[in-house]
Amino acid sequence: MSNAELPSLPCTAYTLQLVVHEGLLSQRSVADAMAVGCKIVGHFKHSALASSRLKDIQLQVNQPARRLQQEVQTRWNSTFYMIQTLIEQKQALGIFVSEYGLTDMLMAHQWTLQEKVISVLGPFEELTRKVSSSDAMAADVIPAVTVLHRFLTRETDEDRGIKAMKGTLAAAVRMQFTDVEENPLYGNAMLLNLRYTNRFFSSTITAANAKEMLKLELLRLPGDKQEDHDLNDPPSRKARSDQPTTSLDSMFEEITDEQASASVGKAAVGSSVELETYLGEATILREDKPLQYWMINKVQFPNLAKVADRYLSALCTSVDSERLFSSVSRKIVHCYFVWI
Structure with missing residues (x-):
């Protein structure tokens, strides 16, 4: 690369x-x-x-x-x-x-x-x-790190005897993922994934910096005059699952709900109207497909849809490509022995 x-x-x-x-x-x-x-x-x-x-x-x-x-x-x-x-x-x-x-x-x-x-x-x-799933993308990394850090730093009644382990792992998470929120490949991807948008940053400062990076991407679009668009449709709210399947699922929803009020009601001015309106949308369910969302809403958010095409294409692991190479190699070996 x-x-x-x-x-x-x-x-x-x-x-x-x-x-x-x-x-x-x-x-x-x-x-x-x-x-x-x-x-x-x-x-x-x-x-x-x-x-x-x-x-x-x-x-x-x-x-x-x-x-x-x-x-x-x-x-x-x-x-x-x-x-x-x-x-x-x-x-x-x-x-x-x-x-x-x-x-x-x-x-x-x-x-x-x-x-x-x-x-x-x-x-x-x-x-x-x-x-490691085939549909995981770079947009999933910051939310995963945020939820993992919350799990490791939250004290519970079951922590007896494992508090030191959790503390050591939390420190290792901070060290290995230290710059993840400053990387636009992660930040822009998460902002453009309506499962998360700006709700999973560790602070309002990193969230604001990431939004500015995304605005710069919008300004770089060829032929984009940054005109205001008619975006009067109210945010679409989707019902969440009644019962989270795991403790991590409950933490994902907990963080989303905590940040929801901070993402609604902001004034959209000038060239940022499209981005601000999009960030005011309710998050989709974690099992929903973000790429399908952009196929449906590319007319409503045309500039963001163009940027989403780039950033939501990035996978977050090499696992799927390794699976592909392993699968091909097994087929080659099988064909070789059949030929013999």
């Missing part, structure tokens, strides 16, 4: 991975517990007999007959899934140890630590899945 003199963005999924490794897995007690977990999984992976015995025990105690998930160094989510399956099979593993023995086994305090790690990493796993 640099050689082509094109602006580029880092992979958000990889950045989240760095946050987890630097903010949590670098802690000695957590790393030691992870190492023991990896040895347990490795034992069953390399021993068909041990794996068969564990499966029999799982069936006896009415637990899912699942293989233990192996950790993959390049994908932190696999660490999350490894811990998850270990905790799920804790009873079966305990019976296995009592009957057949095991060289490495988690101590009681390490089991407790693993459960705390799972509770802290749950939102990271959820956000990683969402930003």
Whole structure:
């Protein structure tokens, strides 16, 4: 991208991975517990007999007959899934140890630590899945960071024993995503996504700066005289889901509702009438498609629609392209063996 003199963005999924490794897995007690977990999984992976015995025990105690998930160094989510399956099979593993023995086994305090790690990493796993989807875009990054930071800094009754973990991760989030709100590739994209607009900036100052950057983009449009448009239609309000599916979903709606009153009722003057009117619109649901919104409203907001065509095309991770290359390579190998 640099050689082509094109602006580029880092992979958000990889950045989240760095946050987890630097903010949590670098802690000695957590790393030691992870190492023991990896040895347990490795034992069953390399021993068909041990794996068969564990499966029999799982069936006896009415637990899912699942293989233990192996950790993959390049994908932190696999660490999350490894811990998850270990905790799920804790009873079966305990019976296995009592009957057949095991060289490495988690101590009681390490089991407790693993459960705390799972509770802290749950939102990271959820956000990683969402930003890695095929329709995720750069507009999703600032809201994801804002919601994640709120989760990590909000104190709850369930924080007993994990407050330090959350604090360490919050610091890592701030460090890895330090300039995300000043980057126009993120800021303009979020402003032009009606799921979020200007509601997810960390301060009114960064929100105002981002809006000014978007105004500059509008001024650069060829042939644009910045004339006022007839935009007398009232903002369209859409009903939100009655019940958020996850705690992160509730935080997304919470932030949106907090900022809604600040985005309505501003006076639109001169060349900014189109932008101010758009920012006064009610946000669409998170499951709605922002590109479909611009297909419908490009007549109402013609200049913004042109800018949205550029900024809403940027993906926020390299996951989807990697999937494409992997899929193509598998097809090539398959065709090769069929030809042979």
